[in-house]
Amino acid sequence: MSDNLVEIRDLKKHFPVTKGLIFQETIGLVKAVDGVSYAIGAGETVGLVGESGCGKTTTMKMILMLEKPTSGSIIFRGQDIQGLAGKDLKAYRKGVQAVFQDPYSSLNPRMRVGDIIAEPLAVNEAFSRAQLKERVQALLSLVGLRPGAADLFPHEFSGGQRQRIAIARSLSLNPSLIILDEPVSALDVSIRAQIMNLLQDLQEQFSVSYLLIAHDLAAVLHLSTTIAVMYLGKIVELATSEQLRTQPLHPYAQALFSAALPSHPDEQREEIIITGEIPSPLNPPSGCRFHPRCPFAKPVCSEVEPVLKQVETGHQVACHLFTDTD
Amino acid sequence: MAQPVLELKQLQTYFFSAQGTRIVKAVDGVSFTLNEGGTLGIVGESGSGKTVTSMSILRLLPPAARIVGGEIWFQGENLLTKSEAEMRDLRGSQLTMILQDPMMSLNPLFTIGEQIAEPLRIHRRMRGTGLLERIKELLRGVRIPSPEVRLREYPHQMSGGMRQRIVGAIGISCEPRLLIADEPTTSLDVTIQAQYLNLLKDIQKQSRLAMIFITHNIGIVAKMCDDVGVMYAGKLVERAPVRTIFNQPAHPYTEALLHAVPSLTDRSPRLWSIEGQPPDLANPPAGCPFNPRCPKAEDRCRREVPPEFQVGENHYTRCWLWEGR
Numbered sequence: 001m002s003d004n005l006v007e008i009r010d011l012k013k014h015f016p017v018t019k020g021l022i023f024q025e026t027i028g029l030v031k032a033v034d035g036v037s038y039a040i041g042a043g044e045t046v047g048l049v050g051e052s053g054c055g056k057t058t059t060m061k062m063i064l065m066l067e068k069p070t071s072g073s074i075i076f077r078g079q080d081i082q083g084l085a086g087k088d089l090k091a092y093r094k095g096v097q098a099v100f101q102d103p104y105s106s107l108n109p110r111m112r113v114g115d116i117i118a119e120p121l122a123v124n125e126a127f128s129r130a131q132l133k134e135r136v137q138a139l140l141s142l143v144g145l146r147p148g149a150a151d152l153f154p155h156e157f158s159g160g161q162r163q164r165i166a167i168a169r170s171l172s173l174n175p176s177l178i179i180l181d182e183p184v185s186a187l188d189v190s191i192r193a194q195i196m197n198l199l200q201d202l203q204e205q206f207s208v209s210y211l212l213i214a215h216d217l218a219a220v221l222h223l224s225t226t227i228a229v230m231y232l233g234k235i236v237e238l239a240t241s242e243q244l245r246t247q248p249l250h251p252y253a254q255a256l257f258s259a260a261l262p263s264h265p266d267e268q269r270e271e272i273i274i275t276g277e278i279p280s281p282l283n284p285p286s287g288c289r290f291h292p293r294c295p296f297a298k299p300v301c302s303e304v305e306p307v308l309k310q311v312e313t314g315h316q317v318a319c320h321l322f323t324d325t326d
Numbered sequence: 327m328a329q330p331v332l333e334l335k336q337l338q339t340y341f342f343s344a345q346g347t348r349i350v351k352a353v354d355g356v357s358f359t360l361n362e363g364g365t366l367g368i369v370g371e372s373g374s375g376k377t378v379t380s381m382s383i384l385r386l387l388p389p390a391a392r393i394v395g396g397e398i399w400f401q402g403e404n405l406l407t408k409s410e411a412e413m414r415d416l417r418g419s420q421l422t423m424i425l426q427d428p429m430m431s432l433n434p435l436f437t438i439g440e441q442i443a444e445p446l447r448i449h450r451r452m453r454g455t456g457l458l459e460r461i462k463e464l465l466r467g468v469r470i471p472s473p474e475v476r477l478r479e480y481p482h483q484m485s486g487g488m489r490q491r492i493v494g495a496i497g498i499s500c501e502p503r504l505l506i507a508d509e510p511t512t513s514l515d516v517t518i519q520a521q522y523l524n525l526l527k528d529i530q531k532q533s534r535l536a537m538i539f540i541t542h543n544i545g546i547v548a549k550m551c552d553d554v555g556v557m558y559a560g561k562l563v564e565r566a567p568v569r570t571i572f573n574q575p576a577h578p579y580t581e582a583l584l585h586a587v588p589s590l591t592d593r594s595p596r597l598w599s600i601e602g603q604p605p606d607l608a609n610p611p612a613g614c615p616f617n618p619r620c621p622k623a624e625d626r627c628r629r630e631v632p633p634e635f636q637v638g639e640n641h642y643t644r645c646w647l648w649e650g651r
Contacts, residue, residue, distance in 0.1 A: 051518075158603050161603075188371040190599070193599035194601070200596070216516075217590065259516045259517045259520035263587065263592070266569065
């Protein structure tokens with residue numbers, strides 16, 4: 001499909017594990033991301049959920065060009081980003097922005113808020129000083145901060161306000177994709193709702209796409225249109241948020257639902273508490289990577305690696321329970 | 327009738343600046359009762375005084391903080407009249423605590439076995455094989471596989487979930503009557519969090535342990551607690567049994583908190599948000615501390631601090647809306 005803003009095809013990132021200082025030899029590979037494909041449509045939110053070590057962050061870094069993929073490609077508006085150079089590369093970097101988890105470390109404490117928001121503009125656009133100031137004021141009001149905020153330093157703001165500043169900065173270049181890496185998990189509960197509502201409003205207004213990375217399933221379901229559930233470097237289930245909410249298929253996705261905390265003390269949920277911990281990605285289990293923890297594992301699961309199969313439109317799952325055993 | 331294990335009466339813990347000119351009322355008139363085998367959840371945002379409350383119970387406050395009023399009754403004794411030596415005997419044996427980050431609460435230079443042994447040696451004077459057996463039993467109790475091997479290992483050799491379970495094992499080693507868990511699962515992954523919470527429930531059932539859960543997560547309260555206290559700006563603005571809190575929240579802050587969290591079942595496109603920021607306790611607003619953010623605030627809320635009103639059975643709130651109802 002060509003109306004996708006970003007297409008990720010069979011993306012892999014393997015980190016070598018080396019031994020020795022001078023005569024380095026590779027003794028193993030950490031397959032942080034191992035063959036991941038999905039697409040982000042214009043104005044859409046794709047959520048990546050999974051626990052630590054599942055490869056969410058590495059995927060994000062590759063899209064931001066902070067890590068080079070081992071193989072696979074990232075197609076942005078029909079062009080592979082690895083082939084970009086010069087003007088095209090600059091345009092890509094302008095078009096893809098990020099908001100990080102911790103607004104205490106993502107804002108430079110020595111810069112005034114106005115300068116933080118103006119920096120991407122000053123670097124990329126030939127704006128006069130007056131134009132810059134005007135644009136900063138417009139961005140501040142967009143994220144619900146007073147115009148006076150431009151003259152203050154980050155430490156003068158609370159966590160939620162800082163996250164608004166980070167969002168204003170990410171919006172300054174009118175990007176088409178914003179990567180949100182755990183945008184609300186460092187914030188207080190009452191502030192989270194404010195920021196999540198703000199993100200939704202901004203998306204409606206600018207039809208910007210979001211790639212949302214989070215471990216809080218409820219928040220991802222709330223914000224996303226499509227969700228990819230990741231486990232140890234692989235997508236185990238890819239579905240619309242509605243499909244996943246009503247019918248999670250992969251045992252790991254079901255376990256995530258069952259492990260999510262109830263919203264009411266009387267809420268009854270099927271208990272699929274999976275045992276054990278996430279195995280090391282250095283030595284992932286053979287076959288299906290989830291099989292040692294899976295309550296429904298069959299003999300085939302430890303031998304053959306399942307691939308993503310479509311079960312209904314827009315709903316794919318990588319699990320032997322759903323492959324037609326011939 | 328269940329016996330109260332812990333009773334707080336109008337506890338006030340204030341922080342004083344060096345010159346004594348500025349006072350921050352971190353905990354201001356907190357009262358609650360916790361029965362044997364019961365679980366109390368204290369929910370609130372950062373800076374609401376949850377942690378200072380628990381540190382006051384343990385009397386482990388930083389030098390700038392002082393308990394200026396109120397009483398803390400633990401098993402029929404007022405902890406505020408105890409000497410430092412008597413407190414030391416209680417802490418780690420009768421009265422224990424689990425902190426948020428297990429990497430901070432375990433010493434990286436000692437093996438797991440030595441760290442579990444410490445409270446048993448000090449409080450129970452256990453030695454030799456008896457001690458070793460007890461350590462293995464505790465490790466098995468928190469579902470650590472092959473305890474004989476694990477007790478010789480160091481904290482860095484374990485995953486986050488295992489470390490937190492070991493902290494739990496240390497916490498229950500001397501069979502305490504009260505366990506305070508301060509955000510015990512915040513640093514854990516969701517599936518590990520579910521395992522850990524179920525483990526704590528099992529432990530509690532076996533030993534009729536009373537627990538206080540300090541958390542900002544409404545979901546943990548729904549899953550774990552019998553009673554809830556909602557803290558805002560140093561005050562318990564509402565306390566009630568858990569179902570009452572979820573079904574009939576009385577305080578506007580509680581109501582807003584419940585609606586501000588996305589749920590797996592709710593499909594409403596927008597969340598309720600509480601506008602504004604939590605107040606600065608060094609400079610609190612006049613009247614009810616929630617009034618600048620409260621959609622139902624009236625003139626009186628901006629002038630006078632609301633006292634605690636009874637709403638129903640075991641249900642109290644600090645909100646003028648409930649006066650005389």
